[in-house]
Amino acid sequence: MPICATVKETAFLDATAFPSVSAPDIEVQIAEAARFARRHLIASIYRATSGHPGGALSCADILACLFGAELNIWPSAIDDPQRDRFVLSKGHACPTLYAIGAWHGFCDKKESLNLRKLGSPFQGHPHVKDLPWVETSTGSLGQGFSVAMGMAMGLRLQKIRARVYTVLGDGEMQEGSVWETAMCSAHHKLDNFCAIIDYNKMQSDALNEDICGIAPLGDKWRAFGWEVFEIDGHDIPQILSTFHKAATTRGKPSCIIANTLKGKGVPYMEGSPAWHGSVKLSHEQAETALQALGCTADEIKEFLDV
Amino acid sequence: MSDNNSAPALIGSSGDSLREAFGKELTRIAPEFPNLVVLDADVAGGTGVHHFRKAHPDKFIQFGIAEQNMVAAASGLAATGLIPVVTGFACFLERAYEQVRLSVGYTHRNVKIVASHPGLDVGPDGGSAQAFEDLAAFRAIAGMVVISPADPIEQVLATRAILEYDGPVYMRTGRSSAVRLFNDDHVFEIGKGQIIRHGTDVTLVACGVEVARSLQAADLLAEEGIEARVVNMATIKPIDEALLKRCVLETGCLVTAEDHNIYGGLGSAVAEAVTKHRPCPIEFVGLKDCFGTSGEPDELAEYFQITAPYIAAAAKRAMERKDRLQ
DSSP states (O other): OTTGGGHHHHOOOOGGGSOOSOOHHHHHHHHHHHHHHHHHHHHHHHHHTOOOHHHHHHTHHHHHHIIIIIOOOOGGGTTOTTSOEEEESSGGGHHHHHHHHHHTTSSOTTGGGOTTOTTOSOOSSOOTTTOGGGOSOOOSTTHHHHHHHHHHHHHHHTTOOOOEEEEEESGGGGSHHHHHHHHHHHHTTOTTEEEEEEEOSBOSSSBHHHHHOOOSHHHHHHHTTOEEEEEETTOHHHHHHHHHHHHTOOSSOEEEEEEOOTTTTOTTTTTOGGGSSSOOOOHHHHHHHHHHTTOOHHHHHHHHOO | OOOOSSOOOOOBSSSOBHHHHHHHHHHHHGGGOTTEEEEESSOHHHHTTHHHHHHOGGGEEEOOSOHHHHHHHHHHHHHTTOEEEEEEEHHHHGGGHHHIIIIIIITTOOOEEEEESBGGGGGGGOGGGOBSSHHHHHHTSTTOEEEOOSSHHHHHHHHHHHHHSOSOEEEEOOSSBOOBOOOTTOOOOTTOOEEEEOOSSEEEEEOTTHHHHHHHHHHHHHHTTOOEEEEEOOEEESOOHHHHHHHHHHHSOEEEEEEEETTTSHHHHHHHHHHHHOOOOEEEEEEOSOOOOSSOHHHHHHHTTOSHHHHHHHHHHHHHHHHHHO
């Protein structure tokens, strides 16, 4: 195929070109960013009086790792053609994206608490015309993944040695177009493309397996021609080392199946589809969540006082 | 708008199909657009882009039979600075409607969607393959340009125009051999309709294959002493409101003609514009809220009553209604 003909010429640069990402200090910084993201998303969803906390909490460590160590992006160069791209295909988890973006300077920490409000660029699902650094508009499951694949194709065609990452939900696997894109990515040998599945086993109404089973997920992606890594999606060193393995995989796209816990970090939400959302958090629920996330009384006041 | 003072003769009926005109022109001008890529869902031979595939294989991306993925991927390709031209059959591109809405329309990406096989022009493949709702559907997406050229010359000009325009576009081509209506000095501009035959009794507003039939209808009407104006409205969105306003003032009634459902397409766009400025009687020629069936395009056009005699009859109805108002 024409695109495949360029594989060798554009094979992604050796991972040694990047500084080591496994240094303990980076892991500490990432853990701090993830903790901030969890607090921030609870506060923004509380202030919005609606939102999806469960799946936002489950992908916080993954996004913290991506923005903290893996993605070659800077707030001062969001239109640099050479940048890596990140697409949040599970767009309903955008409070995490906004929080991590704020942590890294892509947006303002305080403004990004203004979630789902008229006039705010922080819509209920990410919109690229409001926030260019979110790369594309998502919110219809499956589409972000396909758009991200198009970015990976476009970069390869233009011989740009950047990578494209996308995070999908597990319920998203039920969208048929996901498998069109999975098939196409492998056919075109897009080894600059990495999909991470936030496998928290739950979707809006119930467990995946009770709605429309998606297991065995690893076997499905392997059968579609992807390099598959099955990891603990809350283990920061493991996430980082898997990104490294994905970046050095040649000739096929990588799929990281990140086993996660829905609601991770907020005990009363953990493992409960009730907090998939869109939910309204009471002041007491938000306070309890922030306490569980280690906030001081002053911090809670600052987060929750509107 | 450039009025063509001499009514165009029907130059020939065995010319290139619109899809061939599109495919050949895209291939010819590709070197002028280094960021151009063409996307196909295994129907290149049917859409005319087999010419492009042969000449520019490195700019041709095969997606297989997966239109949803193809359309969303086009958005991603555009996000990296490329100009993706998504090609397919009209009915199958409708399958990716939500991808067009969110990933192309909402993001306002520079994606061109070019559909062959619209309407009855599909012919014998039958009702399942004949799209009569594409103009309506894509017109309803905010910020999208919708175009349906009338002949191969105009298709060639429109092919360049959509590549030079920065934003999402839906454009019809056509399957059958197209009647050639225009000379080489024809001008096409997005958003501009053209008076291609003068008249003051009624205005026939048409797009695509119905432009030739409207010219034939004007001939039939002339035999009865009725001077029908014919407007080629190749851009359905944005519709040329100024031209429509002028036609209403000067002729007092309209007929719209399209190879499409009478709901939502050219007729609706014209009616919306006219009622905004100066309401007048309008008759709508098109598919009367029904699906198609197998047959040759010309047979089907007759069967579904979108040929010249039906346009002429609609013109007389519009004129009678105008007279009753006066």
